[in-house]
Amino acid sequence: MAFVRRDRPAPVPGAGDTRARYRRILRFAAWNLAVTWWFELFLPRIGLARIARRTRSKRMQGFARNFHLMAVELGGLMIKVGQFLSSRLDVLPPEITRELEGLQDEVPPVPFPAIRALAEEELGARLEQVFAFVEEVPVAAASLGQAHRARLLPADAADTGLANVVLKVQRPGIDRIVDVDLAALRKVGGWLSRIRLVSSRADVPALVEEFAQTSFEEIDYLHEAANAERFEAGFAHDDRVSVPRVAWERTTRRLLALEDVTAVKITEAAALRAAGIDPAEVAPVFASVMFDQLFTTGFFHADPHPGNIFVTPDSAGPGGHPWKLTFIDFGMMGEVTDSTRSGLRKLLIAAAARDGKGLVAAINDVGVLAPSADIVELERAMTHLFARFGGMGFAELREVDPKEFRDFAVEFGDVIRSLPFQFPENFLLIIRAMSLTSGVCSSLDERFNLWDSVEPYAARLLRDERGNLLQDVAQQALDAAAIALRLPKRLEALASRLEEGSLAVANPRIERQLARLDRRARRSASALVFAALLIAGAVVRADDVVLGSVLMAGSVVPLLHGLWAGRRGP
Template identity: 50%
Template sequence: MNDLSSVLFPRSRISGLSGQFIRCFFHFTIFCAIMRRLCGGRMRSTILRMRYWRIVLFFARVALGIVFWDIFLRRVGLGFLARSTRPRRLRQIAIRFRALAIRLGGVMIKVGQFLSARLDVLPPEITDELSGLQDEVPPVDYEPIRLQTELELGSAIEKAFLTFEKAPVAAASLGQVHRARLFPHEAEALGFDCVVVKILRPNIEQIVDVDMSALRVVGGWLKRYRPVSDRADVPAIVEEFATILREELDYLSEGKNAEAFGANFEGDGGVHVPRVAWNRTTRRVLTLEDVTAIKITDYDAITAAGVNRAEVAERLLSTYLKQIFEDGFFHADPHPGNLFVLPLPEKNEDGSAKFRLTFIDFGMVGRMPDTLVEGLREAAISVGLQDAPRLIKSYQTLGVLLPGANIKLLEEASAQVFDRFWGMSMNELRSIRHDEMMKFGLQFRELLLNMPFQLPENLLLLGRTIGILSGMCTGLNPEFNLWLQLAPYARKLTEGEGGSAFDVFLDEAGGFFKTLLAIPGRAERVLGRMERGELNVQMPLVNLQVSYLEKSVNRLTGGIVFLGLLVAGAILYDEHTLLAQGFFGGAGVALAYMLFLARGKRPFR
């Protein structure tokens, strides 16, 4: 360092106190730069480590609460306490997670946005609290965004864009968006001048790595919990999610996805996709045509524009049916911030305004392998035709059934669902009488408790997308009827199988007559077995319900004995300590007996 200072500040030119002062200042500047580099790295590492532990400890607290309230108390006969406090507990968990997600950002925002859109599955205590995450992502200050943009584009913002708004239009979990305008010569070549510039948040790659490390730990916990591990390879799902996030961090890939999606809907005037300004796009900066319109969840604005909300829901579903079953390539992040409704001047016959459905943000897309498309195609056809056996076969093709699942019971339950609930809108399904749902639940209680389903990792994106889509269509139109929308599409797919509707009719008629011709032979065999006394009648539902009643009675008996002995011991503890200890010991035996039953063991007889 002395040699360097001598070169920069030779003694022949600088001498005396002024020269010493300059050299000292130079040495001090270098020392500060080195310490800032060292301490800055350590500080950043410490912050990331604290972030990791905050995520892990949050989920650990949630897991312990679930173990105590929903597992332990139910097994010892105190499930009523868990049920009575459930709404309050769920709301508190959602409030704490929302605060954590807003403070930390990153992957936690993605998780919260997914949960908030599951209106059809999750209780309102969770979805209501997390709904604000769609719009409450805090933005990054302009200066770091400006530096990153200029570094990526290789020029000052003033030279890259005619205008660039400092205030962000939207802030997302991984990046944020600013409006800008292109220079006239570029706008003329591209066909648009108003653009949105999407910039990755600084250091977001490190944040995503830390968040995924924490989620891997949580996935390891869930892997050890049999009800979850039997149904899903959680570590594989976490790795699939990590792969998806890495793709979202590459804006060049997102630009290519947008172009591929637009090509699939080329010529469809009802769907619009923004065009890419490739000369202003890099891996961390993406410049797109500005296609901002009415947000798809701004129901009042959609109605005020004269657009039929029910038609919006129908078009949204039809576009996804095309994406999944025809293109094999779908937009996998349809949350409200990524979908817009653009009213058009033209009118429909009913007087409502025509509109265009606009998709943005193609960082998260799904690609469908042939086996997955075939399984989903079979499922759609079977639902549209109310064919329960065919539906269960499609589950097997998709790999969502656990080994050893009771196929006959699943077919019967699916047939009952078609008979009782097919054709109902989401609003009608919500208004089903409680006693009717209880009757169905009791009839198939063992099936509902065991839930012989698993989630393959290749269905992660699709399951997330369908969940968000279902909630969004219901929000647009509470009377939205999935069955009626799916039936025509199922018939279209069925016609595609045989080449024409007449071919399908011949296939179905052939199967019917084949079954009809086999009836006399089957009847003769059944009558013969009856005459020989060899006919056995199987009633699996009755046997399952009897088994469940036996377990319930045994648990109830054990719970009463446990509470009685525990209360007796508490009353006698002050005056008859030895006797009270005996009662406590008996309560311990009763508790062990209940835990023994809870593991599925049969009582001694």
């Protein structure tokens, strides 16, 4: 397409605009905080709590709708705020999260002259000197930037090995808008941190800073380009996955040039069938690739919605995969630490086993629940969840009475919001990624059952970690034995120090208590070693009958010692 004439770009927000934007956000927040204080704090104190309860749902829905309208009008980070808050099930009521779940980048595209001016400023040359052409109509427009198709000049195409690219360009003035929005959000976060009802449930200033870090990363296209290459490296030997290459020579902090990999959008079932690809075969592969990101590589795409994933037919030849999943848009990525990944593996294994209590224990291991959390109700809710809905596919779930779903959702939501916990930012990204994965797979095949993908993956994880399990159990047994051997001497030394001290403690009662403590310590240590060997033997016996039988037989020794140590002395 021919280039347009160099027109005057759209105006960048000035100081007056940013001040008005800042005041608009603060006015909205202040008014809604005042309304919340009146209904949720003041009226209950004067005996009118019934009025607050009766109007709560309507007020929450009104707040969410008004925020939605303001976010669409202002654009910038306000849309991102809505998307971020929609996943804060631990902070916000469902009336708000449901309304904000549908908040997308509903903003008009920036006129091409303004995009041209910014791109030429970044490149230091006119577009005609760098590209053979750039399409003026954007492929996609979002609150932070928009994308245009382009073609490199023949010389650059020969050097880079790329011809057609997609240019992702920041919205002009977005840096200033982000700064203003974050300043307003920090102000509101400071207000909220002074309200006990809020501060007891969430560290709002910390949430704002998490959000700020994510936002700065999203508008740094050099960071996104590095993410793309890191993601590609994680699947370098996987013929199911492809990633667009980066044209680094034409990439800056505000301009990103990626290989144009546009193909069939993953949820376009008719187009997939026309290309000879069965959508039902795509679903389990996509689920498996997402599991690999979360539980193996530890670096995952946090926004795998249908617009960010293509299915590309592959003509690489016999023996290879006939099509690839092509991921794009690496601005929102998540990273799973080793400790979190271990907890997530336990969580996945518990989910595959439909073990509600085990699932809660795994959630606790991840560090989501506060130490003071009373998890009895959560265990009961999880057990109920698995007993009633565990293992059902999307098609089966559609046949369940909607009222039963609603009743359980209300009950489960109340349990979640009553617990003292707060999801870390990356844990929210994990939940977002898995939620989108489930939705995409169900749209590909309504009979798709996520459990069918979870169970073999969990079994493989269990096999992979079984070798480490024996080592861990053996180490725990040795540690317990060492403690058991050292404990009597420590107790004797403690008794000696007490007897030699200034306090008269050498009396029969103290001696009897120390003797009982000594026997209990010996018995507990022996019981721990016995249980460790017995469990290790039972696990290993499935693969190695001889070793498993030896371990189980060996567990008799600490058992007998525990019985002997438990005998009452003279």
